[in-house]
Amino acid sequence: MARIAVVAGDGIGPEVVAQARKVLDAVLPGVQATEYDLGAARWHRTGEVLPDSVLTELAGHDAILLGAVGDPTVPPGVLERGLLLKLRFAFDQYVNLRPSRLWPGVAGPLGNVKPGEVDLVVVREGTEGLYAGAGGSLHRDTPAEVATEESLNTRHGVERVIRDAFARAGRRERRKVTLVHKTNVLTHAGSLWSRTFDVVAAEHPDIATEYQHVDAAAMFLVTQPQRYDVVVTDNLFGDILTDIAAAVTGGIGLAASGCINPEGTYPSMFEPVHGSAPDIAGQGIADPVAAVLSAALLLEQLGHAEAAARVNASVAVELASRTPGVTLRTEEVGDRLAAHAVA
Amino acid sequence: MARIAVVAGDGIGPEVVAQARKVLDAVLPGVQATEYDLGAARWHRTGEVLPDSVLTELAGHDAILLGAVGDPTVPPGVLERGLLLKLRFAFDQYVNLRPSRLWPGVAGPLGNVKPGEVDLVVVREGTEGLYAGAGGSLHRDTPAEVATEESLNTRHGVERVIRDAFARAGRRERRKVTLVHKTNVLTHAGSLWSRTFDVVAAEHPDIATEYQHVDAAAMFLVTQPQRYDVVVTDNLFGDILTDIAAAVTGGIGLAASGCINPEGTYPSMFEPVHGSAPDIAGQGIADPVAAVLSAALLLEQLGHAEAAARVNASVAVELASRTPGVTLRTEEVGDRLAAHAVA
Numbered sequence: 001m002a003r004i005a006v007v008a009g010d011g012i013g014p015e016v017v018a019q020a021r022k023v024l025d026a027v028l029p030g031v032q033a034t035e036y037d038l039g040a041a042r043w044h045r046t047g048e049v050l051p052d053s054v055l056t057e058l059a060g061h062d063a064i065l066l067g068a069v070g071d072p073t074v075p076p077g078v079l080e081r082g083l084l085l086k087l088r089f090a091f092d093q094y095v096n097l098r099p100s101r102l103w104p105g106v107a108g109p110l111g112n113v114k115p116g117e118v119d120l121v122v123v124r125e126g127t128e129g130l131y132a133g134a135g136g137s138l139h140r141d142t143p144a145e146v147a148t149e150e151s152l153n154t155r156h157g158v159e160r161v162i163r164d165a166f167a168r169a170g171r172r173e174r175r176k177v178t179l180v181h182k183t184n185v186l187t188h189a190g191s192l193w194s195r196t197f198d199v200v201a202a203e204h205p206d207i208a209t210e211y212q213h214v215d216a217a218a219m220f221l222v223t224q225p226q227r228y229d230v231v232v233t234d235n236l237f238g239d240i241l242t243d244i245a246a247a248v249t250g251g252i253g254l255a256a257s258g259c260i261n262p263e264g265t266y267p268s269m270f271e272p273v274h275g276s277a278p279d280i281a282g283q284g285i286a287d288p289v290a291a292v293l294s295a296a297l298l299l300e301q302l303g304h305a306e307a308a309a310r311v312n313a314s315v316a317v318e319l320a321s322r323t324p325g326v327t328l329r330t331e332e333v334g335d336r337l338a339a340h341a342v343a
Numbered sequence: 344m345a346r347i348a349v350v351a352g353d354g355i356g357p358e359v360v361a362q363a364r365k366v367l368d369a370v371l372p373g374v375q376a377t378e379y380d381l382g383a384a385r386w387h388r389t390g391e392v393l394p395d396s397v398l399t400e401l402a403g404h405d406a407i408l409l410g411a412v413g414d415p416t417v418p419p420g421v422l423e424r425g426l427l428l429k430l431r432f433a434f435d436q437y438v439n440l441r442p443s444r445l446w447p448g449v450a451g452p453l454g455n456v457k458p459g460e461v462d463l464v465v466v467r468e469g470t471e472g473l474y475a476g477a478g479g480s481l482h483r484d485t486p487a488e489v490a491t492e493e494s495l496n497t498r499h500g501v502e503r504v505i506r507d508a509f510a511r512a513g514r515r516e517r518r519k520v521t522l523v524h525k526t527n528v529l530t531h532a533g534s535l536w537s538r539t540f541d542v543v544a545a546e547h548p549d550i551a552t553e554y555q556h557v558d559a560a561a562m563f564l565v566t567q568p569q570r571y572d573v574v575v576t577d578n579l580f581g582d583i584l585t586d587i588a589a590a591v592t593g594g595i596g597l598a599a600s601g602c603i604n605p606e607g608t609y610p611s612m613f614e615p616v617h618g619s620a621p622d623i624a625g626q627g628i629a630d631p632v633a634a635v636l637s638a639a640l641l642l643e644q645l646g647h648a649e650a651a652a653r654v655n656a657s658v659a660v661e662l663a664s665r666t667p668g669v670t671l672r673t674e675e676v677g678d679r680l681a682a683h684a685v686a
C-alpha cells in the first residue's frame with residue numbers, strides 16, 4: 001500500500017491538504033500517510049527548516065503531498081531555498097509537471113477562449129538553471145555592490161527533461177512539443193537547449209515541434225493558449241509561464257503541479273501552484289481543487305491511473321456546477337469531491 | 344533642429360518606419376534624418392553587423408529611430424547581441440521604457456477589462472542582468488556539455504533605473520511603483536534590488552510602493568492589469584512582462600518602446616516592440632502604430648512634449664475608428680495618422 005508523506009505547511013496549506021487526503025482516502029482506501037511538520041511555523045518555533053533526519057525519513061516514502069510553505073514573517077529565500085527547492089534538488093525531481101486546462105464551467109479571463117479549448121502541460125526543468133543557487137555578492141550595502149546569479153545547465157539535465165516532454169507528447173492526442181527559451185540572448189544555454197531539443201526531436205518524427213522565445217510564448221499564452229500541447233522549458237521560464245497558463249485557465253486556485261523523479265529513485269512531490277495565502281488562511285474559504293488535482297497527479301505517478309481519472313472526473317463535476325460569485329467552503333468542496341469520486 | 348538616425352532594418356521595419364517618419368515630419372517639420380543600412384540584409388551582403396565607424400556616426404545624433412532587425416536566416420544572437428543589444432549597451436540606454444495602454448476602440452483579449460482602465464509603464468533595466476553576455480560553455484556537443492549564463496547586477500545600475508522609475512511615478516497621476524523580481528530564489532540579486540528599492544522609496548514618501556515576484560506579476564498582468572502604474576524590473580523580467588502587457592492591451596502591433604539614456608550623454612533609441620515579421624513583410628499590411636508611438640516617445644525625450652501629445656492624440660483617433668476584422672494598409676494608416684496629428 002502506498003506510503004505518503006504529508007507536508008501540510010503554512011497558511012491555507014493544512015486546509016487544502018485535508019481535502020486532498022479526504023479524496024485520496026475515498027478513491028484509494030488504505031493509503032498510509034505520515035505528517036511532517038515543516039514550514040514557517042516550525043522555523044519560528046525551532047529555527048529548523050529541514051533537518052537531515054527528516055530528509056532521510058521523507059526519502060523512504062512513495063510520494064510527498066505538500067500544501068504550501070511560506071509566510072511574510074520569514075525572510076525571502078529561507079523556506080524556498082531551504083525546504084521547497086531543497087526537496088526538489090535532493091530528490092532529483094527534474095520534471096516539474098504543470099498541466100493547465102480550461103475546465104468547462106470555469107470562466108477564464110480571456111474573452112475569446114472557450115472551455116475545453118485549452119489543454120496544455122508545461123514540463124518545467126526542476127533541478128538546474130538559475131535555481132542552482134550559484135551566485136553571490138560583494139561590497140554589500142555600498143555603492144560598489146555587485147550581485148550575481150548564475151544559470152547552470154548541463155546536457156545531462158537538459159536532455160532528460162526534453163526526453164520526458166517528448167514521451168508525454170507521444171501519449172497525448174495532439175503530439176506536439178514547444179521548446180521555450182531565449183536563444184537570441186542567452187546564447188550559450190539557449191544553444192545547448194536547442195541543439196539537444198533537435199537531437200531528441202529527430203528521434204520522434206511523429207511529434208510536431210516548434211520553438212519560441214520566452215517573451216513570445218508569454219504573449220501567445222495570453223492571445224492563443226489553444227496552440228500549446230506540451231511545452232518544455234527551463235526552471236525560471238517554467239516558473240513564469242506556468243503562472244500565466246494558470247491565470248488564463250481560471251487562476252492558481254485550480255493549478256496543480258508535480259515535482260517528479262521519473263525513475264522513482266526518490267519520491268516525487270505533489271503540490272498546488274498557489275502559495276500559503278496568509279490573507280485568507282483559517283477562514284475555511286480556500287479552494288482545495290488545486291490540491292486535489294495535485295493528488296490526482298500523485299495517483300497517476302504511483303500507477304493508479306483509474307483512481308486519478310476518477311478524481312479528475314469529480315473535479316470536472318464540481319467546477320461545472322459552480323455559481324460564479326458564490327463563496328465556497330473548503331470543507332464542503334472536499335466533501336463533494338470525495339463523494340463524486342466514488343459515486 | 345533635431346538630427347535623427349534611422350535604422351529601418353529588416354522585414355516590416357522599413358514599412359513601419361516610413362510611416363513614423365511621415366508623422367514626425369508632419370508634427371516637427373525640418374527634422375534631419377540620416378538612414379543607416381543595418382540588419383540581416385547588410386549582414387548577408389557584407390558580413391558586417393555594426394562597424395565601429397557606424398557606431399561613432401550614430402553617437403553624433405540626437406536620437407535613433409529603429410524599425411526592426413532580424414530574420415530567420417541569421418543565426419540566433421548575431422543581430423541581437425551584435426546590433427540591438429550592442430547599441431543599448433554602448434549608448435548606456437539603461438531605461439528601457441515600455442508603456443502599455445488599453446486604447447479606446449481596441450478590443451483586448453481580457454473579457455473583464457475596459458478600454459481606458461489599463462495605463463501602465465514598465466521601466467525595464469537595459470544594461471545589466473542576464474543580458475550582460477557573461478556566460479560560456481564547455482565540452483560542447485558531448486554528454487558532458489555544461490553551459491552557463493550569468494546575471495550581473497550592480498548597485499550603480501540598479502539604483503539609477505529605480506530612481507528613474509520613482510521620478511516617472513511622481514509625474515503620473517496614481518504615483519505608484521511596483522518592484523518585480525524573484526527575491527525568494529535569486530536571493531543575491533533580489534536582495535540588491537529590494538534593498539536599493541527601499542532606500543529610494545524612503546526618499547519618496549508620497550509614492551506608493553509594492554513588491555511582487557515575477558511569476559505573480561505575470562499572473563496579475565493577466566487577471567488585473569489595472570493595478571499597475573509604474574513597474575520597475577530587471578532586463579529579462581522586463582522583456583517577458585512587457586510582452587504580456589502588450590498582449591493584454593491589444594498586441595505588439597501597438598507596443599512602443601524607448602531605450603533611453605536619460606542624461607543625454609548618448610542618443611536614446613526608439614523602436615516598436617514587435618520584430619521584423621518576415622511572414623507579412625512586403626505586403627503593406629503591417630500596423631505602423633507601434634512605430635508611430637515610438638516616434639512619440641522620441642519627441643517627448645527630445646523635449647517636444649506638445650508634438651508628442653499630438654501624435655498620441657492622432658493614434659487615439661485612429662484606433663477608435665477602426666473596424667475589427669478589416670485589414671489595414673500600412674501607408675493609409677500612416678497618411679491618416681499624419682493628417683490627424685496636424686489637424
Ligand SMILES: CC(C)[C@H](C(=O)O)[C@@H](O)C(=O)O
Nearest residue numbers: 080084085239273527528558
Ligand atoms: C516558491 C518558489 C520557490 C516556487 C518556484 O519559484 O519554483 C514557486 O513559485 C513555484 O512555482 O513552485
Ligand SMILES: CC(C)[C@H](C(=O)O)[C@@H](O)C(=O)O
Nearest residue numbers: 184185215423427428582616
Ligand atoms: C530581440 C531581443 C534581443 C529583444 C530583447 O530581448 O530585449 C526583444 O525581445 C525586445 O524586447 O526588445
